[in-house]
Amino acid sequence: QQQVKQSPQSLIVQKGGISIINCAYENTAFDYFPWYQQFPGKGPALLIAIRPDVSEKKEGRFTISFNKSAKQFSLHIMDSQPGDSATYFCAASGYKLSFGAGTTVTVRA
Amino acid sequence: DTAVSQTPKYLVTQMGNDKSIKCEQNLGHDTMYWYKQDSKKFLKIMFSYNNKELIINETVPNRFSPKSPDKAHLNLHINSLELGDSAVYFCASSQDFASQYEQYFGPGTRLTVT
Numbered sequence: 001q002q003q004v005k006q007s008p009q010s011l012i013v014q015k016g017g018i019s020i021i022n023c024a025y026e027n028t029a030f031d032y033f034p035w036y037q038q039f040p041g042k043g044p045a046l047l048i049a050i051r052p053d054v055s056e057k058k059e060g061r062f063t064i065s066f067n068k069s070a071k072q073f074s075l076h077i078m079d080s081q082p083g084d085s086a087t088y089f090c091a092a093s094g095y096k097l098s099f100g101a102g103t104t105v106t107v108r109a
Numbered sequence: 110d111t112a113v114s115q116t117p118k119y120l121v122t123q124m125g126n127d128k129s130i131k132c133e134q135n136l137g138h139d140t141m142y143w144y145k146q147d148s149k150k151f152l153k154i155m156f157s158y159n160n161k162e163l164i165i166n167e168t169v170p171n172r173f174s175p176k177s178p179d180k181a182h183l184n185l186h187i188n189s190l191e192l193g194d195s196a197v198y199f200c201a202s203s204q205d206f207a208s209q210y211e212q213y214f215g216p217g218t219r220l221t222v223t
Binding site: 031038089093096 | 150151157165167210211212213214215216217
């Protein structure tokens with residue numbers, strides 16, 4: 001039973017466009033919501049994380065929006081670049097780190 | 110400097126064999142993990158060790174046995190390999206169990222069972 005639901009499964013965006021990935025969770029005991037980025041043949045790497053008492057966090061072109069009442073959070077990649085092409089995983093931290101199913105982002109030049 | 114390293118990177122073996130994957134971290138972290146990533150890229154935790162003590166043991170077949178000789182190492186031994194064990198296995202570490210949202214992953218070991 002997946003504790004974090006992620007969509008879409010994949011998306012294609014033009015260079016300079018905005019990529020949006022959505023996640024939803026049920027367990028209100030989660031205390032941190034990180035996003036990981038994984039390039040082909042590499043391990044996942046932490047991109048950005050947010051606590052549930054914060055509604056938005058921005059780091060460079062990456063922004064997490066968090067809606068505690070709706071139990072949803074999303075990642076926005078602004079001004080998407082070809083180098084952003086990767087698989088992105090949302091996750092929720094409780095007694096373990098539960099990952100979403102991943103979204104493969106392809107940025108077309 | 111490699112933070113979390115795994116050996117081997119690729120492992121091809123036949124059904125029924127026993128194999129081990131080694132993991133080492135030089136970050137001084139207290140907590141280490143093993144994950145399995147299947148062909149659909151789904152990441153699932155298998156085990157977690159904190160200061161050499163097993164704290165998470167998900168529903169993993171008994172054929173999988175982790176061993177932590179010290180805080181910097183967490184090895185994974187797999188007995189009687191099956192076709193369904195084919196996957197990429199990732200080792201990861203975090204500063205401590207409370208910081209598990211911030212994990213550092215190794216490069217992965219691609220296991221192929223034929």
